[in-house]
Amino acid sequence: MIGAAVILVRSILFNALFYLVLLGYFVVALPTLLLPRWGILRLAQHWARTNLALLRIVCRIEVDWRGLDNIPPGAMLVAAKHQSTWETFALLTLFPEPTFILKRELLWIPFYGWFARHAGMIPVDRSGGKGALVAMTARARAALLDGRQIIVFPEGTRRPPGAEPKYKFGIAHLYAEGVAPCLPIALNSGLFWPRRKFLRHPGTITVEVLDPIAPGLPMEEFFARLQRDIESATVRLVTQAGKSP
Numbered sequence: 001m002i003g004a005a006v007i008l009v010r011s012i013l014f015n016a017l018f019y020l021v022l023l024g025y026f027v028v029a030l031p032t033l034l035l036p037r038w039g040i041l042r043l044a045q046h047w048a049r050t051n052l053a054l055l056r057i058v059c060r061i062e063v064d065w066r067g068l069d070n071i072p073p074g075a076m077l078v079a080a081k082h083q084s085t086w087e088t089f090a091l092l093t094l095f096p097e098p099t100f101i102l103k104r105e106l107l108w109i110p111f112y113g114w115f116a117r118h119a120g121m122i123p124v125d126r127s128g129g130k131g132a133l134v135a136m137t138a139r140a141r142a143a144l145l146d147g148r149q150i151i152v153f154p155e156g157t158r159r160p161p162g163a164e165p166k167y168k169f170g171i172a173h174l175y176a177e178g179v180a181p182c183l184p185i186a187l188n189s190g191l192f193w194p195r196r197k198f199l200r201h202p203g204t205i206t207v208e209v210l211d212p213i214a215p216g217l218p219m220e221e222f223f224a225r226l227q228r229d230i231e232s233a234t235v236r237l238v239t240q241a242g243k244s245p
Contacts, residue, residue: 007202013058033115037120061202063207067209068094072181075144077181079185083187083189084189084195091151097149101150140174144177172226175215182226183209184212184233188234
């Protein structure tokens with residue numbers, strides 16, 4: 001049994017290294033602003049793998065990737081459970097052309113916003129009502145037609161393990177465009193990297209890529225199935241981890 005003091009020391013060390021590495025990558029990434037978007041994407045994926053290595057070495061956090069053979073080639077809408085900061089970088093490693101839908105305010109952050117904009121990330125104005133939804137959907141459709149993988153967190157924000165799900169219907173509007181399949185992803189990252197918490201707990205984060213949902217379902221049927229598939233798998237992964245939410 002690893003003591004609380006050990007976890008605290010490891011967490012302090014990891015967080016210090018995490019932000020130092022991030023700063024270093026920001027500097028290294030500056031020349032990619034002169035390159036096509038693939039330049040910053042490849043560097044972002046390298047940064048994500050570095051973070052995963054730091055978690056493994058410093059915090060003893062491993063990753064069990066399941067169902068990777070369910071990932072279809074080409075364009076897709078990726079709908080992932082969101083429990084932690086962890087998946088905001090870890091999911092970058094799964095796809096050749098990952099494109100996050102993120103809140104507009106993130107693009108205002110120096111360095112991060114510059115790189116996110118150059119990488120083609122899709123901003124959404126959460127206070128913009130129907131007009132913002134229409135604009136986001138149009139950008140996502142164009143990205144899908146360009147062969148990219150659009151990563152969406154359907155609940156819009158991090159939800160701790162065991163919390164009541166609160167899915168937003170916007171994901172159904174994206175699916176209704178009928179351009180690409182939707183790939184649901186369940187995970188239990190919040191058990192090991194809790195939201196708004198400093199500590200990083202040792203163990204194995206499990207990510208399960210579920211069966212794709214082909215285009216063509218009615219929006220309400222798709223929305224119900226997506227939530228059912230992700231939530232049932234997430235509950236199973238949290239239970240299998242043997243940790244209390």
